Amino acid sequence: MTTATASHDEHHHGPEKGLMRWVKTTNHKDIGTLYLWFAFAMLLIGGALAMGIRMELLQPGLQLMDPHFFNQLTTMHGLIMVFGAIMPAFVGLGNWLIPMMVGAPDMALPRMNNWSFWILPFAGGILLSTFFMEGGAPAFGWTFYAPLSTTFAPDSTDFFIFAVHLLGFSSIMGAINIIATVLNMRAPKMKLMDMPLFVWTWLITSFLLIGAMPVLAGAVTMMLTDRNFGTAFFDATGGGDPVMFQHIFWFFGHPEVYIMILPAFGVVSHIIPTFARKPLFGYSSMVYATASIAFLSYIVWAHHMFLTGMPVAGELYFMYATMLIAVPTGVKVFNWISTMWRGSMTFETPMLWAVSFVFLFTIGGFSGLMLGIAPADIQYHDTYFVVAHFHYVLVTGALWSIIAATFYWLPKWTGKMYNEGLAKVHFWWAVISVNVLFFPQHFLGLAGMPRRIPDYSLQFADFNMISSIGGFAFGASFILFTYIVIDCIRNGKPATARPWEGAKGLEWTLAPKAQYHSFNTPPSRELIKSESQHS
Amino acid sequence: MSSVIIIVIIVGILLALGSGLLGLMRGGPEGSEKMFRSLVVRVALSLFLFGILMLSGYMGWIEPNAVIMDATIAK
Amino acid sequence: MNEKEYYIPDGTYWPIIGSIGISILLIGFANQMHGVSWGSSAMVLGFAITVFMLFGWLGQVVNESVNGQYNQQVDRSFRWGMSWFIFSEVMFFAAFFGALFYARMLSVPWLGGADNNIFTPDLWNGFSATWQQVAFTTPGTTLQSGTAISIPTKLVEATGLPALNTILLLLSGVTLTLAHHALRSDNRNQVIGWLVATITLGVAFLGFQVMEYGHAYADGLKLTSGIYGSTFYMLTGFHGFHVTLGVIMLTVILFRVQKGHFSANNHFAFEGVAWYWHFVDVVWLGLFVFVYWV
Ligand code: HEM
Ligand SMILES: [Cu+2]
Numbered sequence: 001m002t003t004a005t006a007s008h009d010e011h012h013h014g015p016e017k018g019l020m021r022w023v024k025t026t027n028h029k030d031i032g033t034l035y036l037w038f039a040f041a042m043l044l045i046g047g048a049l050a051m052g053i054r055m056e057l058l059q060p061g062l063q064l065m066d067p068h069f070f071n072q073l074t075t076m077h078g079l080i081m082v083f084g085a086i087m088p089a090f091v092g093l094g095n096w097l098i099p100m101m102v103g104a105p106d107m108a109l110p111r112m113n114n115w116s117f118w119i120l121p122f123a124g125g126i127l128l129s130t131f132f133m134e135g136g137a138p139a140f141g142w143t144f145y146a147p148l149s150t151t152f153a154p155d156s157t158d159f160f161i162f163a164v165h166l167l168g169f170s171s172i173m174g175a176i177n178i179i180a181t182v183l184n185m186r187a188p189k190m191k192l193m194d195m196p197l198f199v200w201t202w203l204i205t206s207f208l209l210i211g212a213m214p215v216l217a218g219a220v221t222m223m224l225t226d227r228n229f230g231t232a233f234f235d236a237t238g239g240g241d242p243v244m245f246q247h248i249f250w251f252f253g254h255p256e257v258y259i260m261i262l263p264a265f266g267v268v269s270h271i272i273p274t275f276a277r278k279p280l281f282g283y284s285s286m287v288y289a290t291a292s293i294a295f296l297s298y299i300v301w302a303h304h305m306f307l308t309g310m311p312v313a314g315e316l317y318f319m320y321a322t323m324l325i326a327v328p329t330g331v332k333v334f335n336w337i338s339t340m341w342r343g344s345m346t347f348e349t350p351m352l353w354a355v356s357f358v359f360l361f362t363i364g365g366f367s368g369l370m371l372g373i374a375p376a377d378i379q380y381h382d383t384y385f386v387v388a389h390f391h392y393v394l395v396t397g398a399l400w401s402i403i404a405a406t407f408y409w410l411p412k413w414t415g416k417m418y419n420e421g422l423a424k425v426h427f428w429w430a431v432i433s434v435n436v437l438f439f440p441q442h443f444l445g446l447a448g449m450p451r452r453i454p455d456y457s458l459q460f461a462d463f464n465m466i467s468s469i470g471g472f473a474f475g476a477s478f479i480l481f482t483y484i485v486i487d488c489i490r491n492g493k494p495a496t497a498r499p500w501e502g503a504k505g506l507e508w509t510l511a512p513k514a515q516y517h518s519f520n521t522p523p524s525r526e527l528i529k530s531e532s533q534h535s
Numbered sequence: 536m537s538s539v540i541i542i543v544i545i546v547g548i549l550l551a552l553g554s555g556l557l558g559l560m561r562g563g564p565e566g567s568e569k570m571f572r573s574l575v576v577r578v579a580l581s582l583f584l585f586g587i588l589m590l591s592g593y594m595g596w597i598e599p600n601a602v603i604m605d606a607t608i609a610k
Numbered sequence: 611m612n613e614k615e616y617y618i619p620d621g622t623y624w625p626i627i628g629s630i631g632i633s634i635l636l637i638g639f640a641n642q643m644h645g646v647s648w649g650s651s652a653m654v655l656g657f658a659i660t661v662f663m664l665f666g667w668l669g670q671v672v673n674e675s676v677n678g679q680y681n682q683q684v685d686r687s688f689r690w691g692m693s694w695f696i697f698s699e700v701m702f703f704a705a706f707f708g709a710l711f712y713a714r715m716l717s718v719p720w721l722g723g724a725d726n727n728i729f730t731p732d733l734w735n736g737f738s739a740t741w742q743q744v745a746f747t748t749p750g751t752t753l754q755s756g757t758a759i760s761i762p763t764k765l766v767e768a769t770g771l772p773a774l775n776t777i778l779l780l781l782s783g784v785t786l787t788l789a790h791h792a793l794r795s796d797n798r799n800q801v802i803g804w805l806v807a808t809i810t811l812g813v814a815f816l817g818f819q820v821m822e823y824g825h826a827y828a829d830g831l832k833l834t835s836g837i838y839g840s841t842f843y844m845l846t847g848f849h850g851f852h853v854t855l856g857v858i859m860l861t862v863i864l865f866r867v868q869k870g871h872f873s874a875n876n877h878f879a880f881e882g883v884a885w886y887w888h889f890v891d892v893v894w895l896g897l898f899v900f901v902y903w904v
Contacts, residue, residue: 541899541903545895545896545899548892548895549892552888552889552892555885555888556693556696556697556885559689559692559693559881559882559885560689560690560693561689562682562685562686562689562878563682563875564875566689567794567875567881570881570885571787571790571791571794574783574787574790574884574885574888575787577783577888577892578780578783578784578787578888581780581783581891581892581895582780582784584895584899585776585777585780585895588898588899588903589769589773592769592903597903
């Protein structure tokens with residue numbers, strides 16, 4: 001990169017000095033870092049709320065809090081984790097990695113990139129402030145069904161609505177930026193089918209975001225006017241329908257869950273080939289599978305509403321459409337396993353997370369299939385079985401891939417290596433405790449324990465206690481995680497430019513700690529080909 | 536029947552508008568040309584649609600919402 | 611600027627100013643709705659900051675563009691950005707159109723006992739499941755929130771002001787296309803003329819829309835007139851808001867044309883705004899057909 005044509009005015013080589021750097025920055029790495037730290041802070045806050053939930057559920061009977069506060073905890077836990085932790089973490093990863101992976105110097109719209117991040121702290125602040133308002137925080141669940149969120153909700157709901165508007169605005173801008181970066185800033189010699197899978201999955205996720213987030217904005221806007229201006233969208237007295245809220249919400253909600261898992265698929269599709277030392281099996285089928293999952297995710301929403309009331313034809317349609325998603329998902333799992341088949345595998349920390357992702361995410365996928373059977377869902381719906389399902393796909397799926405990505409690319413971000421021994425301890429600690437935490441919830445759900453309830457009858461006591469103990473252990477594992485990351489940043493041993501022997505990808509051709517602007521001259525065709533996932 | 540025609544024209548308008556968006560995205564002389572042509576089509580179709588609406592309203596093939604309602608109030 | 615180089619802007623304060631402005635605006639709005647005295651002042655302040663940010667930020671972009679700091683790649687990034695932003699707006703409107711169709715085709719008939727007949731007409735005294743069913747609720751009926759339902763005596767006639775407004779908007783589409791044509795053949799005076807015509811038509815549209823609201827309100831058709839009033843005002847209201855934005859943007863474009871910012875080959879800002887205007891125009895057609903007619 002020594003022949004780099006300076007990208008423009010000469011003074012623009014490194015970061016600015018001082019704290020204002022972080023406020024003013026238009027650099028994709030700075031913004032990625034901001035996103036990741038923000039997401040991590042939110043993960044800890046959301047995790048603390050979850051500790052409160054598990055504490056209350058440790059034993060039957062009301063222990064610590066009144067039910068209304070318990071409802072606030074479950075609601076805010078869900079909202080913070082979805083909108084504050086998982087989504088921003090993936091945008092952070094996208095910011096850091098996509099320009100490097102497509103051979104670009106930065107994102108396409110760097111100022112807007114700054115704005116998409118800097119809306120988040122404000123939105124998060126508004127959301128969290130509702131805890132301190134009269135009547136407490138929103139307590140109607142992260143799905144905020146009407147009329148719980150309209151007629152029967154506290155005043156703080158209006159602040160929640162605005163926070164959702166802001167979060168949605170930020171996500172839309174982030175998605176637009178990623179589309180423009182991938183399609184316009186990509187190295188001229190890189191064809192679409194040369195792109196690494198993380199780039200592909202994020203590109204497709206961006207289209208999901210742009211299609212789904214505005215619908216969410218519409219839903220909360222209708223809530224706002226129903227609450228304050230006397231409209232009747234969700235009120236049958238005026239000819240509206242609370243069920244309509246559910247349709248609109250889940251039209252957003254189901255694409256949303258794939259927004260949180262597609263980039264995870266991308267991450268895993270990088271890590272497994274590296275440590276199996278084989279090219280990714282079935283690259284193009286991975287791309288097509290991702291695209292078909294994205295398409296299908298728009299037409300299955302009412303599987304969340306099997307018990308809400310729907311014509312039988314609707315139930316049948318949504319059941320079969322839901323089942324269909326298992327096909328492309330299965331293709332992906334098959335490809336990951338085939339990539340490992342006869343590879344010379346080693347199990348460094350990122351690989352441990354990635355392999356356990358495949359295993360545990362598949363459990364979540366299977367419980368999803370069970371839930372997708374309309375007649376069976378009559379039994380499962382609104383029980384802990386659903387809670388177990390979505391925590392297997394979101395915690396041991398989405399979150400797992402974020403942690404895997406952190407270990408995998410940390411050397412490139414910091415130029416230093418983390419402590420492998422400690423990281424392995426952390427992995428085993430987390431993977432065991434997370435299963436102690438969530439696996440018993442399957443049994444609780446099958447036995448009929450309802451979700452979002454602070455108290456339960458005695459036959460559920462044992463499994464709940466096991467689950468809570470697993471929860472505390474899992475929560476504590478993040479203390480170790482924090483230590484490992486900070487220790488790496490401060491005391492880590494210098495890393496090489498390509499710390500993983502089998503790693504492919506343009507990002508590994510950069511300096512050990514990637515330079516401030518990634519590629520000032522686009523990489524050559526030869527380099528792109530030799531670093532592609534085909535070779 | 537009129538409703539079907541109306542909806543078909545609306546779909547046509549949406550397609551022309553979408554194709555204009557593609558032109559806008561592409562940019563450059565060809566993109567500009569594509570955008571311009573699509574938008575001409577969409578304006579022409581819209582005028583046509585308006586004509587059809589007025590005609591079918593006048594001929595009584597369709598009835599505006601307000602008329603239906605006023606009739607029922609009168610009952 | 612050289613086509614082979616990448617353009618990367620320097621650091622900027624505009625985004626954080628924007629975030630502060632919008633947050634103050636929304637916090638003020640929420641407090642205003644809850645009857646807190648400083649709510650509306652906060653709204654004004656937040657709005658002012660946001661407008662300041664928009665002018666500052668976009669002004670900077672315009673300057674950089676005029677100074678030739680951008681190349682075709684930057685131009686394309688803007689095109690992609692603007693196009694997908696408008697697409698997100700399409701989806702926002704889709705949510706409200708979805709609500710309109712759902713209510714008309716499903717929830718209102720169901721309330722009248724269609725399909726499985728869970729609801730029977732006796733449920734509401736004198737209830738009739740027609741699209742504008744609110745007119746038949748017994749006077750004095752309240753929504754769950756306690757708000758009294760406002761019963762209109764009359765609905766807006768499609769053939770009156772709305773038809774006139776449709777003509778105005780359609781004509782504005784024609785004049786804008788003519789302006790685009792003139793710009794593509796570098797005829798600046800004609801561009802200015804057609805743009806002025808477009809803006810005038812847009813402003814006239816807004817004026818008549820306000821008049822129409824006045825009539826409707828006087829006839830008792832309000833936001834509180836059940837689902838009909840809700841969809842009517844929210845759809846036309848958001849549309850009017852977008853027309854307002856469009857008029858403002860067209861005006862800015864007009865000034866830029868006068869200053870000679872655009873050439874036959876280089877006029878992204880014009881094309882972006884033009885497409886936006888056509889989009890808003892098509893939304894109106896959809897409204898006109900589905901709210902007033904079919
Ligand atoms: C094989 C694919 C999947 C199928 C067939 C599936 C099916 C389902 C069904 C039928 C439900 C509704 C259960 C009920 O409420 O009774 C559900 C809930 C849920 N799923 Fe999945 N799912 C799949 C994958 C995923 C993935 C990948 C994610 C996220 C990354 C996810 C996240 C969720 C969430 C968050 C809920 C609960 C929503 C709530 O709070 O009610 N699912 N799933
Ligand atoms: Cu779903």
